Amino acid sequence: MIETNEVMKTYETLSGRITALDQANISIKDGEFVLIVGRSGSGKSTLLSILGGLTRPSSGKVMLNGKDLWAMNDEDLSEVRGSELGFVFQFPGLLPTLNTLENVMLPTMFCSKVEEDPSERATILLQTVGLGDKLDSFPNQLSGGELKRAAIARSLMNNPSIILADEPTGDLDVNTEKEIMDMFCRINKLGKTVVMVTHNQDLACFASRVLSMERGIVSEEEGQKCERI
Amino acid sequence: MAKLSYGQFLWRNLKRRSFRNVATVLTFAVVVCSVLIASFLTEGTSNSTRAGMTRLGADLLVVPQEYASNADAIIITGKPSTFFMNTTEMTKLQAVPGVQRVAPQTFIATLSASCCALPTQLIAFNSTMDFTVTPWLDQELGRPLEKDEVILGYQIKGTDVGQPIIFYGHQFKVAGILQPTGTGVDQSVFVRDSDAIVMARESVKVAWQPIEMNPGQISAILVQLEPGADVQQVSADIAAAAPEVSVITSNHLARKIDAQLASTVGALYLTAGAVTLISLPLIATVSTLVVNERRREIGLYRMMGAKKGFVFNALLAEALILAMVGALIGLVSAAAIVIIFNNTITVSLGIPFLWPGLDAVLLQTWWVMLLTVLLGALSALYPAMMAARSDPYESIRAGQK
Amino acid sequence: MEFSKKMVIPAIVLMLLGVLVAVGPWTFAPVCEVHTAENPNGLWVITAANKTLPMPCGYTARAEIGIGAATVIVGGMMLFATAIGSIISLAAVGAMMGGATIALPAALTKTCALSSHTCNTLTAPFLWVMGIVLILFGAALIVYRKKLMK
Numbered sequence: 001m002i003e004t005n006e007v008m009k010t011y012e013t014l015s016g017r018i019t020a021l022d023q024a025n026i027s028i029k030d031g032e033f034v035l036i037v038g039r040s041g042s043g044k045s046t047l048l049s050i051l052g053g054l055t056r057p058s059s060g061k062v063m064l065n066g067k068d069l070w071a072m073n074d075e076d077l078s079e080v081r082g083s084e085l086g087f088v089f090q091f092p093g094l095l096p097t098l099n100t101l102e103n104v105m106l107p108t109m110f111c112s113k114v115e116e117d118p119s120e121r122a123t124i125l126l127q128t129v130g131l132g133d134k135l136d137s138f139p140n141q142l143s144g145g146e147l148k149r150a151a152i153a154r155s156l157m158n159n160p161s162i163i164l165a166d167e168p169t170g171d172l173d174v175n176t177e178k179e180i181m182d183m184f185c186r187i188n189k190l191g192k193t194v195v196m197v198t199h200n201q202d203l204a205c206f207a208s209r210v211l212s213m214e215r216g217i218v219s220e221e222e223g224q225k226c227e228r229i
Numbered sequence: 230m231a232k233l234s235y236g237q238f239l240w241r242n243l244k245r246r247s248f249r250n251v252a253t254v255l256t257f258a259v260v261v262c263s264v265l266i267a268s269f270l271t272e273g274t275s276n277s278t279r280a281g282m283t284r285l286g287a288d289l290l291v292v293p294q295e296y297a298s299n300a301d302a303i304i305i306t307g308k309p310s311t312f313f314m315n316t317t318e319m320t321k322l323q324a325v326p327g328v329q330r331v332a333p334q335t336f337i338a339t340l341s342a343s344c345c346a347l348p349t350q351l352i353a354f355n356s357t358m359d360f361t362v363t364p365w366l367d368q369e370l371g372r373p374l375e376k377d378e379v380i381l382g383y384q385i386k387g388t389d390v391g392q393p394i395i396f397y398g399h400q401f402k403v404a405g406i407l408q409p410t411g412t413g414v415d416q417s418v419f420v421r422d423s424d425a426i427v428m429a430r431e432s433v434k435v436a437w438q439p440i441e442m443n444p445g446q447i448s449a450i451l452v453q454l455e456p457g458a459d460v461q462q463v464s465a466d467i468a469a470a471a472p473e474v475s476v477i478t479s480n481h482l483a484r485k486i487d488a489q490l491a492s493t494v495g496a497l498y499l500t501a502g503a504v505t506l507i508s509l510p511l512i513a514t515v516s517t518l519v520v521n522e523r524r525r526e527i528g529l530y531r532m533m534g535a536k537k538g539f540v541f542n543a544l545l546a547e548a549l550i551l552a553m554v555g556a557l558i559g560l561v562s563a564a565a566i567v568i569i570f571n572n573t574i575t576v577s578l579g580i581p582f583l584w585p586g587l588d589a590v591l592l593q594t595w596w597v598m599l600l601t602v603l604l605g606a607l608s609a610l611y612p613a614m615m616a617a618r619s620d621p622y623e624s625i626r627a628g629q630k
Numbered sequence: 631m632e633f634s635k636k637m638v639i640p641a642i643v644l645m646l647l648g649v650l651v652a653v654g655p656w657t658f659a660p661v662c663e664v665h666t667a668e669n670p671n672g673l674w675v676i677t678a679a680n681k682t683l684p685m686p687c688g689y690t691a692r693a694e695i696g697i698g699a700a701t702v703i704v705g706g707m708m709l710f711a712t713a714i715g716s717i718i719s720l721a722a723v724g725a726m727m728g729g730a731t732i733a734l735p736a737a738l739t740k741t742c743a744l745s746s747h748t749c750n751t752l753t754a755p756f757l758w759v760m761g762i763v764l765i766l767f768g769a770a771l772i773v774y775r776k777k778l779m780k
Contacts, residue, residue, distance in 0.1 A: 081531070306746070349744075570755045
């Protein structure tokens with residue numbers, strides 16, 4: 001369960017103050033697949049990073065599974081990021097020095113909630129996303145889609161309850177995009193909350209709920225219906 | 230592999246930045262190497278001077294004024310020479326207040342001994358008056374030196390105890406070998422003056438190049454002071470009583486050796502200082518650049534749950550590893566250089582050298598290494614702090630550009 | 631036998647090192663009293679008793695010719711080393727030659743007793759450095775063997 005209360009984020013720039021997020025009040029229930037749609041610069045990524053404990057809001061409150069995220073100290077906040085949240089970005093963000101298996105295992109180094117053997121769990125996750133034969137490959141040996149799938153496997157490593165995805169399909173071709181979206185749907189079906197930010201309206205049909213953003217203001221989109229591609 | 234270990238994680242990160250690593254490691258290696266060489270040389274030299282003077286066993290060495298530097302050379306580097314002085318000086322010295330005992334010695338530079346290619350310093354001592362070699366004899370042999378017996382300095386070890394050794398056609402027998410001092414004493418041969426005179430007389434007939442040495446001819450007078458006597462005062466009094474002589478004290482020798490060593494040690498410390506001054510800010514700057522370049526990576530760690538402390542520690546650990554590897558390389562090269570080039574250094578600088586005890590060497594090494602590693606940590610402190618403090622999302626985004 | 635292009639530089643380096651080991655003790659890092667054309671048998675000393683005595687460093691200088699020559703031969707063979715096994719074994723022999731280069735002055739034939747002799751101030755340090763370089767070079771060839779394979 002994610003709830004925000006009057007969350008604001010403003011940036012001071014040379015040309016004056018910019019309001020990236022204006023009094024956002026949203027509530028996301030457990031197990032929802034929420035898509036946040038908006039043009040570039042609408043503040044959707046800022047919202048996601050505040051929900052994920054990566055950027056401190058200028059004011060307001062974020063409650064994540066009953067905990068006031070921004071009232072915590074760095075230790076506790078890092079713990080929440082590591083154990084309750086999984087992140088997928090547009091860029092895959094795999095470390096070039098580690099192979100696929102090690103990359104997926106990396107989160108356990110910072111925080112270890114899962115009791116399974118890290119290497120076994122990482123192997124199973126990689127097999128699930130179809131990279132069972134690429135365990136020893138290094139990021140520079142993987143394709144764009146494969147990198148994204150490895151990043152998804154990594155986000156699941158510590159078995160988080162919420163997956164936050166920022167334009168995960170932004171740089172992919174249509175087929176790979178569908179493949180990745182299907183993967184998020186499967187993750188959602190496992191009971192995990194998925195919050196995804198995108199500029200692509202067409203992805204709305206994958207989500208259970210769609211929020212739209214414009215100039216820092218969040219609003220609920222009603223009656224979005226579409227057929228799965 | 231069940232889990233990615235912290236060590237593996239650090240190693241993989243280090244492996245990627247080979248240019249920075251090599252530069253950092255080399256810097257620390259050069260600093261440690263030059264500081265350690267300077268400190269080994271300084272310690273080894275003063276240790277050697279101490280040992281040499283103790284072996285001579287005299288407070289003062291009085292030599293003819295014009296041969297003062299020859300006498301210095303005999304003691305410091307073992308460069309042999311022959312010179313003589315007037316025996317009457319002895320009586321003058323004995324009258325100087327503060328002088329307890331005097332003993333004459335005669336220095337003869339051999340052309341070539343059977344053991345060695347280069348000339349050796351023969352030191353003939355008077356067995357009745359001597360107080361320098363005799364105590365050693367009592368302690369080590371339990372008896373005085375007998376006819377035609379010699380004691381060898383440590384470096385003339387081609388010949389063992391009990392074996393014959395020939396000087397100027399005269400056969401001697403090795404009675405003992407002295408402990409190493411690193412000074413010229415190691416290259417000297419001690420004989421009784423009565424035997425030396427016989428040898429000189431025979432040399433006219435048997436030797437390729439005979440030596441001139443007559444009874445009563447001496448080269449130097451060793452002086453032992455009364456307990457509590459002031460070395461400076463007595464030296465001045467001797468100079469006044471016998472204007473033809475020069476007084477050599479251990480202080481004088483130490484000063485001379487220091488002067489010979491000063492420019493080399495100075496250059497070494499200067500190198501270390503310059504390298505430190507130039508490189509440390511450079512390393513700090515490079516580390517800061519590297520942290521900037523690694524912002525996304527650091528942001529990703531934070532995203533995956535890494536605490537500020539983890540990021541700070543990991544970056545500091547990388548710097549410490551580099552500093553330690555550098556310091557170790559520096560230590561090994563410094564030790565190798567001083568060991569391999571020991572003779573080259575001491576002969577070309579004209580200094581005596583004797584390795585200080587292992588404990589002293591280890592202590593020096595420990596301090597130099599510790600300081601270097603601290604320096605390494607210092608250079609990484611700011612970048613590591615900056616990295617730990619940066620906003621995770623900002624870092625990830627900055628890397629995206 | 632097949633010529634290996636990749637081994638040309640390592641082979642030349644090894645041969646050069648071998649030549650230095652053989653020539654050094656007779657020229658720029660001389661042992662005591664090395665005489666040239668006028669006195670080809672300069673590896674002895676005349677004592678005060680007019681006796682001719684051989685010096686240990688002279689034997690070192692002679693023996694290093696053998697070690698140097700062997701190193702040059704190993705270097706020559708490297709030109710034709712294409713298989714990983716032959717690269718490793720030749721590199722190992724090269725490193726062993728380095729060990730021998732050091733062992734001669736340090737333990738086997740030795741140098742003179744007095745530290746101020748040129749065999750101690752020049753020859754021995756030179757041979758130590760050459761020996762260490764040979765050992766490190768051999769080790770490096772073994773470490774990077776895969777890159778050198780044809």
